[in-house]
Amino acid sequence: MTPTTTTPVTYGQDASTARFSVARYQRMVETGIVTPDDQVELLENYVVLKMPNNPPHAGTIQLTTPTLLRAVPPGWCLRAQLPVALADSQPELDYAFVRGDGRIYLTRHPGPRDVGLVIEVANTSLLRDRRDKTRIYARASIAVYWIVNLEDRQVEVHTQPSGPTATPAYGAVATYVPGDALPLVLDGAAVGTLPVDDLLV
Numbered sequence: 622m623t624p625t626t627t628t629p630v631t632y633g634q635d636a637s638t639a640r641f642s643v644a645r646y647q648r649m650v651e652t653g654i655v656t657p658d659d660q661v662e663l664l665e666n667y668v669v670l671k672m673p674n675n676p677p678h679a680g681t682i683q684l685t686t687p688t689l690l691r692a693v694p695p696g697w698c699l700r701a702q703l704p705v706a707l708a709d710s711q712p713e714l715d716y717a718f719v720r721g722d723g724r725i726y727l728t729r730h731p732g733p734r735d736v737g738l739v740i741e742v743a744n745t746s747l748l749r750d751r752r753d754k755t756r757i758y759a760r761a762s763i764a765v766y767w768i769v770n771l772e773d774r775q776v777e778v779h780t781q782p783s784g785p786t787a788t789p790a791y792g793a794v795a796t797y798v799p800g801d802a803l804p805l806v807l808d809g810a811a812v813g814t815l816p817v818d819d820l821l822v
Contacts, residue, residue: 629664629665629667629752629753629756630748630749630752630753631669631748631749631752631753632664632667632669632749632753639668640666640667641663641666641667641668642666642709643663643706643707643708643709643710643711646663646668646711647706647711655668662704662710662711662712662713663710663711663712664710664712664753664754664757665709665710665753665757666709666710671713672745672746672749673745675744675745677744677771678742678743678744678745678746678771680822681742681769681771681820681821681822682701682702682715682742684822685742685769685819685820685822686699686701686716688815688819688820689716689740689815692805692813692815693718694807694812694813696720696721697718697719697720697721697737697807698718698719698720698721698722698723699716699717699718699719700714700716700717700719700723700726700731701715701716702714702715702716703717703730704730705717705719705730705731705732705733705735705736705739706729706730706731706732707732707733707757707760707761708733708760708761708785709757709760710757710761711730712754712757714739714740714741715740715741715742715769716738716739716740717731717736717738717739717740718736718737718738718739718807719731719735719736719737720735720736720737721735733761733762733763736763736764737764737765737807737808738763738764738765738766738767738805738806738807739758739763739765739766739767740766740767740768740769741754741766741767741768741769742769742771743768743769743770743771743772744771744772747768747770747772750768751768751777754766755779755790755791756789756790757789758779758782758791759779759782759783759784759789759790759791760782760783760784760785760786760789761782761785762782762784762785763782764780764782764806764808764809765778765779765780765806765807766778766779766780766782766791767779767803769820769821771821774798774799774821775796775797775798775817775821776796776797776798776803776817776820776821777794777795777796777797778794778795778796778797778803779791779793779794780792780793780794780795780806781793797817798817799817799818799821800817800818801816801817802814802815802816802817803815803816803817803820
């Protein structure tokens with residue numbers, strides 16, 4: 622499937638860059654053409670290098686994972702730095718709240734209907750997370766997208782996705798700063814809150 626938007630901001634600048642469907646990319650992973658050592662993900666049919674996982678990013682993932690695990694309500698599970706399969710992308714998210722028990726994903730990756738919330742921790746990846754991944758997740762109708770913005774010390778919450786329009790976007794963005802309580806919303810209902818301070822460690 623070819624995206625309907627213009628050239629992505631942080632990849633796809635070279636006209637000779639090959640493009641792949643999600644199914645073909647998954648076959649490349651299954652047959653070992655793409656391995657974990659390659660540090661890539663599929664974004665809008667482009668196989669792109671993942672942004673560097675530097676100490677602030679890695680340390681935040683390590684320290685916030687227990688907080689997020691405690692917040693998972695019944696009927697959901699937390700996936701950390703694992704893929705979701707969308708129509709034109711297979712990003713490897715920092716976190717995703719997905720439906721059901723993790724065992725149902727032993728034979729497939731979660732798809733858009735399985736995902737209630739996606740979270741990206743951003744410092745070096747901030748441009749990509751704000752522009753490209755916002756467009757990708759809005760196109761896939763992911764209901765809620767958080768950017769844990771380490772550079773500006775805030776959490777940016779995107780809601781009201783447009784779905785697969787010509788210019789996919791989220792209709793609402795709210796910013797939460799240290800001292801705020803961040804609502805955890807799944808399936809349109811608040812299921813708890815998280816202190817922003819626990820995410821901006």
